[in-house]
Each structure stands twice: as C-alpha cells, then as structure tokens.
Amino acid sequence: MEEIKGIIDFMVEIEKLKDVERQTKPVGLSRYENSAEHSWHVCLSALMLKDFSNEQVDIVRVMKMLLIHDLGEIEAGDTIIYSSETDENKQLERTGIQQLFQLLPLTTREEYINLWEDFEEGSSPEARFAKAIDRVPPLLHNIHGEGHSWKKHNISKEKVFAFNGERISKGSNALWQEVKSRLNEAVETGVLK
Template sequence: MKIEQLIKSLTELEKLKTVERGLNVGNRKESSAEHSWSCLLIADVVLDFVNEPLDKLKVFEYLLYHDVVEVYAGDAKFNNPEEMKLKQEKEEKALEKISSFLPNSNRFQKIMAEYEHRKTRESEFAKAIDCIDSCVRNLNDEKASNKDGFTESLIRRKYEPHVSKFPITEELFETLMKRLVELEKV
C-alpha cells in the first residue's frame, strides 16, 4: 500500500466533519460525522437490550460508514422531495469516488451494500439506530418545531419500517415520538 493513498483516504473521509445535516447542535448545524458518532454511542447502549445475538463489530462498521458518501453527496433531508429524488444517484457516484481511492475499497463496498440492502440483522439494527438518533437529536434541538416540515406522519412513514424490527427500538421510537409531539417538535 502506498502511504500517499492512505493519506488521501484519511483526508477525504475526514471531510465528513464538514457536512451539515438538518438538525441543530446549539447554534449550529450538526455534522454528519457527529451523527455517525452519536449512532455508535446509541447502538452501544441499546445493544444490551436486544433479545437476540448481534455482532457488535458489524453494527459499528455499518454505523461508522453509513453516511460516508455524504462527503461528496451531501445530506438529503427526507422532508425535501427534490433532494430525495437525487439522493440515490448522488450517493452511488459518491460511493464510486470513495471506492476509487480507499485501499480497502472491497471491504468498504461490502459494508455499504449490506447496510443499504439490509442484508443482515446487524444492518437492520444499525438502520433502526440511525432513525432513533434523529429522534434523540430532534428532542435535544431547542430550535426544532412542528413548523420545520418534519411531521409525525412523515417521520412515522420513514422510520417505522426500520424501528419496528426490534422490540427495544420500537419502544424507544414510540416513547420519543410521544415526547416530540407533546413538545410540538413534530
């Protein structure tokens, strides 16, 4: 392996810290890197409450890489139909670009394919955690309101298919949604 290829990979992937998401952290937008870290933390805590054996390392790999394509594709907000129309195409191009310089591109592509197609229970759990994280962030976002376009029905339509696959994530989601509605954040 060439050291220059490794440096290129590390400097490009580090750019995930600069990708803004739709939710706020204090007086600024959350970055995709912060979202990935938060997903890892939530997964680590919640895994103890899953009633089936899951490979923690696989869950962590999915969550670590699940939004890396946003380095080039950006974050698509699911309350914006125009962004969502372009999401798949932009992410596929970003995946190709990242794969072109990563020294471990075969492993990266395999992780991304398993996650995107929910080929494993671990990838299903990781997706459920991805959904839970956004609800937690929204709960903590003092600026969030039901005027942001993220309605309860939109969030349910987007997240329920994923969170419902595990009793703990389903219960967490329902409790979080109840609180978000009470606080008029959705």
C-alpha cells in the first residue's frame, strides 16, 4: 500500500533528527543534546505542565506540535535561538518541512503542515503554550551547566530575560515566574551575566 510506504519512508527520514546537534548540553552531561532528545523532553514537560497554561489547551495538539516543530532542522540544522529567528533560517526550515511531509498521505501532510505553521506563528493557545515549553529546557541546561551556551555565544542576561520572558509568559505566566526566579538565582551566582 502506497500510504504505508510513504509513512515508513518518513520514519526513516526523521531518524536524521537524532544527528542534529543542539546548542546546549543536557543537565549533568558533557555532550550536546540532539534535537530528537529535545522533542521528547518538551513533550513530556508539556504534559506535566499543562495545568499551568494561561489558556485551556488541547494537550494532544500541543504534543503533536512539539514533536514536529524541529523537523525542519534536519535540513536547516540548529542555531542558537537568539540569532536563529532570521528569514533565511525560517525559509530553510520551511523548505525542509515541505519536502519531508511530501512523503506522507495528503490528509496527514496537511495536518502536520498546519500544526508546524501554527507553532511558528504562535497564533493559537496550543502554539503559545508549546512555544513557552520549548524555551524552558535550554534555560535549565544553562542554569545547571554553568551557562555554557550563554558564555560561548556571548548572550547577555538582558537578552535572556527579554526574549524568554516574552515567549514563556505568553503561554504560561506561572511557568515564567518560576523560570524567572531561577534565572535571577543564576545572575546572583554569576552563571548569567
């Protein structure tokens, strides 16, 4: 059956996400995280934090977004968020997503492209919450890793607070308050400057 063939081909292609190295190291590890690990981590985090969303969300839709939101990195690679919000990088990701989803049956392809677009635009309650959750693990990696990627990329505390405060608070004010408290501790201890 042609649809199953396409889905299996898709499954093979998304294996490449395991080889996309991210800019942060998992807590307690010296190696860099890969994007597939990040996808798992944010999905489980969303499930645990769903009751703290600013708005009621369909958690299954949130998790679908989080599972597919970084698939464009197979084509574009991962860049640090503070410099990756460029038109060129977004177009590379969009092209990668469109090529990858061509392997899927039409209805699934349309659903996943719509989910990816919604995440990118941050227009629904689910997208706002997913984008909030997506920001937390890299912050925790830095807080618990002596600010390794902040220092490597010369990211200031002002940039960390401004960028993350806006994105996280749109999805969960309660989550932002807790993360902000931890970032303030990182400033006090010299991890974030």
